[in-house]
Amino acid sequence: MDSRRQRALRQFIATDRLLGVEAVPLGALATTAPPASAVPAAAPAVPRPAAPASPPAPPAPSGASLVAPPRRATGPSLDRAARLRILADIDTNEVKSCTKCELSRGRTHTVFGEGDPQAQLMFIGEGPGETEDREGRPFCGRAGELLDKMIVAMGLKRTEVYIANTVKCRPPNNRTPTPAEIEACWGYLIRQIATLQPRVVVTLGAPASKTLLNTTTGITALRGSWQWFTALQPEGPAIPVMPTFHPAYLLRAYTPDNRRKVWDDLQKVMGYLKGELTIN
Ligand code: SF4
Secondary structure (H helix, E strand, C coil): CCHHHHHHHHHHHHHHHHHCCCCCCHHHHHHHCCCHHHCCCEECCCCCCCCCCCCCCCCECCCCCEECCCCECCCCCCCHHHHHHHHHHHHHHHHCCCCCCCHHHHCCCCCCCEECCCCCEEEEECCCCHHHHHHCCCCCCHHHHHHHHHHHHCCCCHHHCEEEECCCCCCHHHCCCCHHHHHHHHHHHHHHHHHHCCCEEEEECHHHHHHHHCECCCHHHHCCCCEEECCCCCCCCEEEEEEECCHHHHHHCCCHHHHHHHHHHHHHHHHHHCCCCCCC
8 A cells, every 4th residue: 555545544534533434435545536537527617706896696507517717726916914914904894894784683793704814725604603603703613613623634724724604694593694695795705715815615515605606506416526616717716616515514414424425525625735636
């Protein structure tokens, strides 16, 4: 067994322990470097608004097809301090006082997002829950604990990634944000993405995946297939997106099969970040 396979096996076993999977399938090692057939070929472009303040565009053709745009994310030509300044400015001067949608009425705190402003990997979830609303930080409840484990299993620290949500205020009773609420908040999220320009975005759950990918396709069909976030084009890069299940869903449906699916998705992301996987 070569060192890459040994490394993958060690990581797989460690992650299985974290995610609670009891058995290691022999095929698991192959997920570190998926076969070319696992990477979708080019497909027709999906138009997205380029302006930061634009709302999510109308639904695109369904299916997990991959757009293959010419430019890749390399990060904006901004240093860490400049990115921090931009993000803090949006948060402090706009989000914290925002009343653009009904969610502002019930919030305790806005939850802008946090992490490394130069992160190569950005996670985008749905919206703050009770704990997040109370603390003003994303993913700090039970789902956040699981996300932390997923990040560690990927060989990263939470401080090395960036975490945000589609809406910055908690929906009542943790309901799914409405399209109008997501649209109202879109201008903040797209400016976060534009400032970070991460190499990869992982969308957690259906609302984030549908919003970023401008599609009505469900998360079950989307997850596991590389997609592209193209709303920054033509000025900015297209960014590869890996949709996967939300940690909160995983906690509700904590089956070996679901955990395996999420881990497969994260393996693909790790493979891409390490340069072991090329996305056409
Ligand atoms: S969810 Fe977004 S748009 Fe709505 S009030 Fe909060 S910050 Fe503003």
